[in-house]
């Protein structure tokens with residue numbers, strides 16, 4: 001069984017002190033320990049941004065890919081080797097700006113993986129510009145007069161894309177986030193967690209205090225996770241009170257389960273010697 | 286009489302089943318023991334517009350279409366107006382005499398035989414769909430050519446479900462009987478061209494397109510993951526593999542974009558399977574960042590780039606060789622890759638298999654570059670030798686447990702730059718890779734010394750690859766050793782060049798030809814050797830700037846004497862090309 005110590009890497013952490021990313025790192029590693037998985041059976045995939053450093057900080061298999069492409073990269077891994085636990089870590093710009101096109105598609109395919117978005121509502125690594133989730137009026141170097149566009153609502157989008165596990169966490173509540181990650185990894189199909197991750201350096205608006213005053217837990221208020229309509233209603237709640245927790249969950253066959261030739265086979269273990277193409281050749285004569 | 290040597294064109298509106306008819310006729314010729322080449326010409330639209338398909342059949346081996354048409358099956362008047370000047374003297378036209386009125390005078394050409402067949406009325410009589418006019422016309426053609434309708438019926442039975450086969454066979458018979466009657470009563474001995482079953486009909490040949498040969502090569506090479514987004518002329522590979530995915534335990538996924546496709550393929554390869562994608566120029570543009578990632582992370586992938594006429598959307602359904610430099614240089618930074626250009630259907634098969642081996646041995650991206658002409662043309666080929674290319678996965682461990690004493694490092698520095706590759710999920714190992722510059726364990730680094738070491742590591746693999754390529758056919762030489770002119774080319778120009786050589790070398794050995802199959806790394810020594818003994822050199826290419834000449838200049842510091850370039854979206858025609866070569870002599 002893996003321990004927190006096992007999951008540590010020798011890499012020096014370069015996140016700003018107090019950054020919300022630490023909470024996600026702690027929650028993820030704690031979740032792996034709780035799940036009792038073997039660390040060599042876990043693959044993490046990350047995009048480019050502060051969040052992307054996750055691959056350097058957790059000692060499991062990892063692919064630090066390019067900006068915005070966490071989902072297709074993880075899809076390729078998951079489909080060919082289902083025995084692996086595949087978890088993607090993306091940034092809000094990474095997933096909701098550069099990679100937005102992949103988001104709905106991974107959800108509607110119901111790829112059996114977990115996606116954790118470090119949603120700090122800012123481009124961290126490029127020194128603080130506006131992203132798809134930045135609040136209207138948010139002033140940054142790229143929007144000195146305030147962001148004009150209205151923010152995307154990723155949770156709502158996941159719900160209308162027929163997401164089978166849709167959740168939101170807050171990195172200031174590591175215990176709660178850990179339990180969400182545990183449930184997400186256990187879920188068969190695409191699990192999505194948008195995580196409020198305060199960027200202490202560039203996001204002056206959505207701070208720990210800001211969230212603390214607003215977030216409440218859906219599961220403490222008797223929310224029915226099987227009711228998509230109610231989940232949609234909850235996903236629109238924004239302002240004085242903002243819900244976190246599991247919005248919606250259902251059992252539905254994953255993409256792979258609909259491929260009779262694959263199902264639970266690790267394609268990596270099938271022999272590629274002596275493939276018989278004669279039937280196709282015959283059809284061409 | 287001209288026996289077993291013919292060029293037939295079938296033309297009509299888009300949506301009229303032209304390509305399908307051409308395919309059926311070509312296959313009939315092949316089963317009759319003839320060598321066949323089939324090529325299509327269509328526009329980027331679904332209905333209306335003008336489509337045509339050319340089938341050339343010959344008792345001798347042939348490599349491309351011909352310049353002219355001996356028999357035209359015209360399903361509308363436009364086909365006749367557009368192609369009448371391509372008809373040979375003594376050529377014929379089968380058309381619907383009740384729909385189209387034609388006289389030699391009106392056509393402005395003489396010595397053309399007119400064979401009106403009431404296609405529409407016959408289809409009505411059969412109570413069949415209008416598209417069946419094609420089949421009636423094919424039947425009439427087979428009758429006129431004195432060919433064997435039984436062979437055609439056999440192909441119909443193999444191709445269609447019973448109901449549809451039945452009606453097709455009836456339609457063909459109607460056309461056939463009409464033409465036979467016709468020949469007897471009105472045109473006895475009138476049409477010079479005849480086809481007759483040969484001894485070759487007993488040998489097994491395949492009728493296959495370049496795209497299918499690539500797809501087949503991928504299946505045979507053990508490709509288990511294919512992801513792509515539709516784009517002409519690469520789309521048929523997606524269709525082909527999707528049709529066979531269940532029988533061969535592979536995953537074929539129609540991705541949401543080419544960006545997604547290349548990243549999925551990289552993920553699958555990292556997980557440990559052979560993986561491929563295919564696209565055309567526009568899609569390859571979108572793949573370039575992912576391509577660089579595979580170079581950086583040393584993830585072997587195979588990318589098929591089927592060129593079409595550019596820039597931008599260009600002529601979506603026409604051919605070109607304009608993307609050679611793009612394939613060689615695509616993506617930022619420097620990393621080794623291999624770019625392979627098959628020139629015919631057999632090479633499409635074998636070179637695809639080789640591409641998988643090279644990609645895995647050197648843990649690099651391998652690009653197969655073809656074009657519309659090669660990808661979508663068909664030809665009859667000897668059935669493939671399935672033992673010629675083995676499977677070599679290089680330094681990939683398929684052990685379920687890692688046995689090494691030291692902790693596994695994905696990017697370990699080694700003498701030849703190649704590190705042991707193991708699959709994530711192997712017990713006792715952590716497989717970490719990184720699109721950022723990284724250390725041996727895959728952790729991000731910005732250290733200047735390590736940056737140099739890692740770049741050098743990747744390029745050491747190039748040295749090893751260059752050495753290894755001596756064992757591969759990176760060039761092929763055709764024709765007499767000594768000749769007045771040496772032709773240089775790559776890719777699909779091979780067919781027209783070999784046909785042009787037939788014409789040039791009829792009486793004396795005037796030409797020879799060096800086909801360059803591996804464009805990157807460039808086979809310097811082979812090309813050097815041929816250039817050294819060449820009297821006069823001419824590069825033949827389907828592009829505007831002669832990119833091959835540039836590569837020769839870059840790698841050998843010498844110029845070629847002449848360039849024959851064609852960039853109107855159409856392939857070279859043999860006669861035309863041989864004349865152009867003649868002009869430089």
Ligand SMILES: Cc1ncc(C[n+]2csc(CCOP(=O)(O)OP(=O)(O)O)c2C)c(N)n1
Pocket residue numbers: 048049050051052067090091092093094095118120122123124125126131
């Ligand atoms: C194709 C591409 N465009 C732009 C960049 C530059 N870039 C690096 S990180 C980043 C965005 C970071 O924002 P986010 O994804 O929200 O991650 P964070 O740093 O906030 O964790 C960008 C745009 C890049 N690496 N690649």
Ligand code: SF4
Pocket residue numbers: 014015016018019020021050120124125198199200201202
């Ligand atoms: S810039 Fe923001 S997101 Fe990035 S490490 Fe610093 S606090 Fe965290």
Ligand SMILES: [Mg+2]
Pocket residue numbers: 049091092093118119120121122123124131
């Ligand atoms: Mg961000």
